Amino acid sequence: MVLATWNVNSIRARLDHVLRYLDERRPADVLCLQELKVDDASFPREPFEERGLHLALAGQRTYNGVAIVATAEIRDVTIGFPHLPGDHPLNAQRRLVAGTVHGVRVISAYLPNGEAVGSEKFAYKLRFFRELRAYLDRFHRPDEPLVLAGDFNVAPEPRDVYDPGAWEDRVLFSPEERRALAHVSAFGLVDCFRRHHPEGGRYSWWDYRGGAFWKNQGLRIDHILATPPLAERCVASDIDVSPRRWKRPSDHAPVWAEFVGPGG
DNA sequence: ATGGCGTACACCGTACGA
Secondary structure, X not given: OEEEEEEOOOOOOOHHHHHHHHHHHOOOOEEEEEOOOOOHHHOOOHHHHHOOOEEXXXXXXXXXXXXXXXXXXXXXXXXXXXXXXXXXXXXXXXXXXXXXXXXXEEEEEEOOOOOOOOOHHHHHHHHHHHHHHHHHHHHOOOOOOEEEEEEOOOOOOXXXXXXXXXXXOOOOOOHHHHHHHHHHHOOOOEEHHHHHOOOOOOOOEEOOHHHOOOOOOEEOOEEEEEOHHHHOOEEEEEEOOHHHHOOOOOOEOOEEEEEOOOOO
16 A cells, blocks of 8 residues: 655646656555645546545645545545534644545644744644644554654754754744654654655755755655554655656655555 | 745735745
């Protein structure tokens, strides 16, 4: 079972890229998408359904929006934090969709950007991370096959940042954000990419500006986090930078992981 | 150096991203 995650920065602007990725690059069994920037009614379902793919959508107009695309039926779909009211501030933005497919509980997540350290949005980001851990604690156990995949908007370690000294106190790499991510991971989650790649200089996001991609000035902020019984069955994982070279790309590249065995 | 680049929505600029 191959699972991939990709912040597409608008599904309508990136539809050709997503289909090309599925058809040519990595025929993922499960594809977690973020930043759809479209409501469910306007999501381009047809090309996915033509390919026999199933969809779990949590769309939103203009901003946010997440989805799971899969080669099998997606069961027990939930949107947002199910234990909080629908009108709770942490549920107002469509950033979480979960479903069970191929024997694995899959959560597609788009964590808040945070704008700047110390801002209102930064506080919201930290609250979101804490609630995400509470959500895992409440509904799941680290001994079940679960994967939390998406755009976390946090680079975990210095080797995940092209210039860690310059980024030390900036949003996406500040100590507070890294602690918030570590707290979520401490539920019992393994970084699948890191399990196979100790090297630095491997990123999943590059600023559109200043030719950052061509200089490989990026950050690794998109992650596939799996519980130990699933992570043990992760035989390969990588970041596919090739779509970032295509015309009119997303600023993020897809990250994938391959799992073998039962429930994978 | 809050700009640089890109998307959406609306309007010919503004909000937001990371």
